[in-house]
Amino acid sequence: MLKKLILATALLGVVGCAFNKDNPNNNATEVSDRQKQLNTYNRVTGFYTGKLTTTATQQDVELRLFTLEDESGTNANGEERYRIVLRGKFQFNSNKLQLVNMKARFIPETSELILRNEATSPGIDDVHTINAKVVGQKIVGEVKSVSGVIGVLDLTLASNQSSAPGNTEENEFYERLRRQYESFAGTYVGNSVKDGKAAFQFQIRLQVVKEGIVPKIIGELTRSDDPKNTATLTLTGLYRGETTPPSLVLTGIPRLFPSSPYKATIDGVLDGDTYKGTWVSNVNGFEGEFVLNKIK
Secondary structure (H helix, E strand, C coil): CHHHHHHHHHHHHHHHHHCCCCCHHHHHHHHHHHHHHHHHHCCCCEEEEEEEECCCCEEEEEEEEEEEEEEEEECCCCCEEEEEEEEEEEEECCEEEEEEEEEEEEECCCCEEEEEECCCCCCCCCCCEEEEEEECCEEEEEEEECCEEEEEEEEEEEECCCCCCCHHHHHHHHHHHHHHHHHHCEEEEEEEEECCEEEEEEEEEEEEEEECCEEEEEEEEEECCCCCCCCCEEEEEEEECCCCCCEEEEEEEECCCCCCCCCEEEEEEEECCEEEEEEEECCCEEEEEEEEEECC
């Protein structure tokens, strides 16, 4: 009888704890876990500058490591719970548009820092992964793409703040870039020519949007031989103003079938109101040459 009484009392205690949503131990545990995670990440967060050395070149690069709050279910009171996650932004100084948003993991026991491109399907030569070690105020490791090692990374902590100094200059740079993009945004029309013959007429519409303070080129390609627009491509652009004449590379994926493996690359130069070049796809190879004229 005594054993049953003790067991019943213990069970009541367990049940009572389970329904005690105001149990301070719940919050205390969460606070403790968050503080441990912050202490770990604070060892590496900051703004780093340095070099990426490839077999052909050495480029100036930047890496910003910072923390974000990521949703992680609800607590006993039904309130949203958040966990602290590490994130990174990797950037080439020569091209401020070549910014790579990366998920990050730091393993304090081994000083390993692992970053992975957040993009769903980065290009074959885009930065995909950074495998590095944190040694004091330095980050040393390899930068990799899907096709292999891009180069060796050697960074030094420039600031404990995760934002780069000189934000005013950065804002001015992006504003100048936006004005450049606006100068050629519009609608271009012309023919796709293959084997010396016009295969079909197509139209490219380009516009400028902003992600935060960073301007982006987006657009759409439609074809005259596709009245139902099943072959329409959604475009993203990379502009290189340092070349003469300036170049514009557009990457296109099917608008109606974004998960399709088809990918087109439109590589051309801008000469006044004319956009001319060639385009290829990973399915058909060489698709044709083009000379497009801006109509508005």
